Amino acid sequence: MHALSIRNLTKTYPNGVQALKGIDFDVDAGDFYALLGPNGAGKTTAIGIVCSLVTKTGGKVEVFGHDIDRELEAAKSCIGLVPQEINLNLFETVLNIVLNQAGYYGIERRVAMQRAEKYLKELRLWDRRFEVARNLSGGMKRRLMIARALAHEPKLLILDEPTAGVDIEIRRSMWDFLRRINEAGTTIILTTHYLEEAESLCRHVAIINQGRIVENARMSTILRKLKREVFVLSLREPLEHAPELPGFESVLLANDELEIAVDAEHDLNQLFRVLSDRGIGVLSLRNKANRLEELFISLVENRQAASLP
């Protein structure tokens, strides 16, 4: 069963901007799905259409089999949205924001109160429940938007840049929380500019650029497409010059730090054999940049280059 099925979705704004040029993708129930793309690629428009915040120009959207043109109420009941922009009523209390949202979905007050307590506690906001949203920090507001989106326990949770501007500690606790609710059965669609976040959380990824889907596959499949990865090695002994390593490009960043590019035709075993042959000991190694980020940049840049006259 698809949690979300999109066919030939198009959107042209009144000013003539074609935000979506006919996109297709399916999200399986239970998946953790990343929808990535540069600013203005069409991600938020696509999410807006799915959530009825934007009127589509053409195409078809189904949420758990409910067509948004024919069964909008049923489709909406399945979705929880955490939007990109903070859109809280800043003069409302934390608790009332969650209770009201549950009420809009037809959840009785008694049940809504139980859920508000559950999610506000999990997101560490219960102690602030009687404060108005205006008094919360940026990270707390983001967590409150997640609690609000979960008030009706949706089958599909859509998060549009949920961790933008959130410090690393809170971001990681939000990741843990999202993993837990995904494991409990909630399908999650995530858009983010932190590609490390997408790589760490998501099992499936679609990349959207200039209103078209340019890549759509399992995360592992996509990452295998990387033609070249760059690693930074911490060395046991300092070096004077970058060593000659047949088949690998190397740059000495510091006496004890070596950058090595590994092409797809080589693997790390070969690299370590070459390094051992030259008596170079390695203490640790890390990717220079996030792998998904490298792939993302290459895909987006290729597209942009191809669209140039």
Added chain:
Amino acid sequence: MNLRLNWIAFKTLVIKEFIRVIRIWLQTIVPPAITMTLYFIIFGSLIGRRIGSMDGYDYMQYIAPGLIMMSVITNSYGNVVSSFFGAKFARHIEEMMVSPMSNATIILGHVAGGVIRGLLVGAMVTVVALGFTRLEVQHPLITFSMVLLSSIIFSLAGFINAVFARKFDDISIIPTFVLTPLTYLGGVFYSISLLPEVWQKVSLLNPILYMVNAFRYGILGTSDIEIGHAYLIVALFIIGLFSVSMILMNRGIGMRE
């Protein structure tokens, strides 16, 4: 349409709106009470004493129903326009738009909020009026139904204004340039029988005249117009304004373009 879902959503909206009115009582309840007290002192007590009687009632008694209705109208309108436009401006309108509650429920919930504030302020102004004059309600059913229906009309009108508004200036244009003149010329302070014949006929085009006079009839038992006409006009306005509100919401005007 899932009736149970929409009933719970409606109750949620009404509670939210009620809490809002009470939370900002210094902006919602107190100012109209002060303004109306000044009207009663200046127009009723100071100037009214020199005017004498109007339609057989002393001037203070004559203007009291009009002033109550005027406060109900402006506060019903003001509540919905500011609440709904505020939600649009801060974008928490999206909480409602993504939810499965129907557009009719969104409209009715906000109208209920407008009616609650209108009636609360109306009750407050009535208490103020009783400090200046005696009011014996002649037709309670007409009095209550007319104030309720008028409040619904202006709550719907406020909703439509908020749908079209793009900036805060837009929510004060209609109250300043349309609502206030129509209210002042709607027989709050005078009987239209005092006007030249041509202006009497022009006054009949003003819907507020019918509401003020029907309400005055309910309290004092005197009116410039047929009460049946007042109910007909009020019913037509409610149907018309609700229909326009539904069309705007279904098309997502001002929200989903």
